[in-house]
Amino acid sequence: MEQAKFLKNLLEALLFSSPRPLTAEEMAKSIEASVEDILPQLEALQKEYEEREGGLAIRFRRNKWQMVVKPEYGAVIRERSKGASSKTISRAALETLAIISLYQPLTKTDVDLRRGVDSSQAIRTLLEYGLVTICGKSEAPGKPFLYRVTEKFFETFGIEGEDELQRILRMLKENGETQ
16 A cells, blocks of 8 residues: 555544544644645545545544534434433533623623523533633632633534634624524
């Protein structure tokens, strides 16, 4: 097998087996290759997946590569596997996550005021799941923690990053779907 084909197949296996998106640098280091050697192979692999009629795709977002299920198949898989996941998130945690993503960074008190109830457990859950993080302390009395969404939040919800999140939020506000 020629070297380029071997490298491309190795990258495919690496992407398939990785539970998270990887940078070209991470992949190069793990397979002892140069970034310059792997980038053309990653791009060729991405193009192959785009052209074939399979259920998978290679996605490049936020300077990271990932093998993903194509959206049209992901919806079917999610629908048919409802209830199969042991990791679910409560409505309170989702409300809290929405508030944090809309108004970040903000304190637990800010979240409580917007929700109208105590959000301690919801914030703990979001911290455990890695969807929010503590990003500093407020200047308010007692110097409470400030919370914001994480990279895992963006990966989980398929959002490119802060710019795309802001674009989505502007669109929702224009449609009157947020306060």
